[in-house]
Amino acid sequence: MTRQIKDKNLRLTRRAVLGGAAAAAAASTFPAPFVLAQSAKLKVGLMLPYSGTYAALGNNIADALILAVNEKGGKLGGREVEYVRLDDESEPAKGAQNANKLVVGEKVDILVGTVHSGVAAAMVQVVREEGTTLLIPNAGVGDATGKLCAPNIFRTSFSNWQPGYPMGKVAAEMGHKNAVSITWKYAAGEESVQGFKDGFATGGGKVTHDLRVPFPDVEFQALLTEIASIKPDCVYTFFAGGGAVKFVKDYDAAGLKKSIPLYGPGFLTDGTLKAQGASAEGLLTTLHYVEDLKNPINDKFKADFQKATGRPVDVYAVQGYDTGQVLVHGLAAVKGDAKAKKEFYAAMKSFKVSSPRGEWTFSKSQNPVQDFYLRKVENGENRYQKVAVKALAEPTEACKMA
Amino acid sequence: MDPVFFLIQVLNGVQYGLLLFLIASGLTLVFGILQVINLAHGSFYMVGAYLAFWFTARSGSLWIAILGGLPLALALGFVIERLMIRFLYRRDHLTQVLLTYGLILIFNEAQRIIFGSDPHSVTVPQIFEGSIRLTDTLSYPIYRLAVSGVCLILVMAMIFVIQKTRLGMYVRAGSVNREMVQLLGVDVGQLSTLVFATGAGLAALAGMVAAPLSSVYPGIGEHILIICFVIVVIGGIGSIKGAFIAALLVGLADTFGKVVVPEFASMSVYAVMAAILLWRPQGLFGRAG
Secondary structure: OHHHHHHHHHOOOHHHHHHHHHHHHHHHHOOOHHHHHHHOOEEEEEEEOOOOOOHHHHHHHHHHHHHHHHHOOOOEOOEOEEEEEEEOOOOHHHHHHHHHHHHHHOOOOEEEOOOOHHHHHHHHHHHHHHOOEEEEOOOOOHHHHOOOOOOOEEEOOOOOHHHHHHHHHHHHHOOOOEEEEEEEOOHHHHHHHHHHHHHHHOOOOEEEEEEEEOOOOOOOHHHHHHHHHHOOOEEEEEOOHHHHHHHHHHHHHOOHHHHOOEEEEHHHHOOOHHHHHHHHOOOEEEEOOOOOOOOHHHHHHHHHHHHHHOOOOOHHHHHHHHHHHHHHHHHHHOOOOOOOHHHHHHHHHOOOEOOOOOOEEEOOOOOEEEEEEEEEEEOOEEEEEEEEEEEEOOOOOOOOOO | OOHHHHHHHHHHHHHHHHHHHHHHHHHHHHHHHHOOOOOOHHHHHHHHHHHHHHHHHHHOOHHHHHHHHHHHHHHHHHHHHHHOHHHHOOOOHHHHHHHHHHHHHHHHHHHHHHHOOOOEOOOOOHHHOOEEEOOOOOEEEHHHHHHHHHHHHHHHHHHHHHHHOHHHHHHHHHHHOHHHHHHOOOOHHHHHHHHHHHHHHHHHHHHHHHHHHHOEOOOHHHHHHHHHHHHHHHHOOOOHHHHHHHHHHHHHHHHHHHHHOHHHOOOHHHHHHHHHHHHOOOOOOOOOO
16 A cells, blocks of 8 residues: 555656645545554553562563563564553552553553452453453452453453362362361452362361451461361461461461361462471462473473573463463454454453463453362472362352353 | 460460560660651561571571671661761651651662562571470470560560669660750760660561561561550550560450451450550550650
């Protein structure tokens, strides 16, 4: 098309030049959508934590996402990509403001984010109003694909309920009949414990006591004493980061580890094993990924990610990689036209993701239906034991789309 | 509640209270004697915890960490007093809050740059390893008891210095009437530096001693800051004895709050504070007015 205009101008008649100018003016005033989609860069907003406690998670997600796109030529649906990074600082109070900066200010075509559930909740609210496509690469907040689910919101990680359920099922299979749950008194903890309860109940197990610590308090001694006096068959816990380190160490120091098995979602022993040391040895957890998972895609991903970033992979990198894969697939189906939402979403939703974590698909609420693995800490590393639950979907009663 | 477990919970509460006293004692000194609101107190605690981590990672011993880290923490307190706090004694509390809040941001960022955001742990000294069996399922780590011992020794040492020595007399007098003590030929400036550096040192020492119990992670200082102010206010500003009793009360309130009224666990400590302030607005051992 550009060449055609050039040919006309070559003739250099006054009339032709005027005509060409008029045509150009007309083209710029009334652009055909298809033309614009092909010419402009596709803007992808990466709203993730690049500073603070979760900085390592945010960087792994962003780098793995870009790795997935670059493996397919670095374009999305044939369009050049512009990544707009925004540090969300894991600050829920700034969540809506930051999301608006990208959605309204930068007019991104796709919004990706984030790690922290509170920030993700704010992003969900913004895209529900603005209609922007959102892909959540980590935050497990149940509402995002539950009560607040929407056609433009996809999650490529897990919902908080999910990693708890397989642990409950495994605990019941091991013959435990009653359990105590202990977590911070906040939504993520409650959702995770609910997963454990539902899984535990499938084998007739019951959680008799729910112990709660005010967030982010890490003084556990009083409640460890409670556990010793209740003497349950097992304990299910949800803590992360510094809290996970301290809880696992305190549980061991109180002598409870020898008599009452401790279970948790994979986050209990992810990125914390070095600090937990011998206290974590032998702990069983369940998650949708474990580094030593045997499949060719995982082997290749581990090598490629290490080469591209110089860092080892973790579950967050896998989630970022899959987010990239989903985008590549979805936008290829609409040739890069992110505004063709119906076809774009249908393509993503029906995509079978060949992931380092094993193949997975989207549920009706647009959250992964995926395998969960039982892992055991051996010599300071999480080791694959078996598939705890195959193709686990979150309960979707709360989501109107399902 | 089973009487055995009741006693164990009392032990938990007292042990936690003693640890809190160790952390809060430096704050009550600085707040009570220098009348400086030091929000950076939690940062000194964090500095102590990370010093313990850094030194033990290299030397393998918490003892060396304390021997090496404590002088550094005292020096840090000395420098900050000389360069900054010194100019704020005559200014209002708002300026002090702004400065020390700024210090928190600087310390946190420095921590992130130097140590990153992963949690770390510090090994317990060998002679305190192991635990004492209390019931068939529960043991008590010896190190926790050792920390309580350190706290008790420190309480007695502090009360002795402040009540029985000439230095303590100057410090007490300086807190009541700065000008008068100055007129009597005591170098109040130097005294203030000493008190502030001691406060910083105590916070860092608490951080070092608590590091094997609490593990070391970003934001560790902020968690303890509020509870420290609660203790100082309950005990009466500037009173070591008051801070001691208040710390034990808070430790017990927190422990039993979690067990007896779990729904209100996050409020139990503040409920105790409110009740005591209604009864004695100046705190347990505070001077009226």
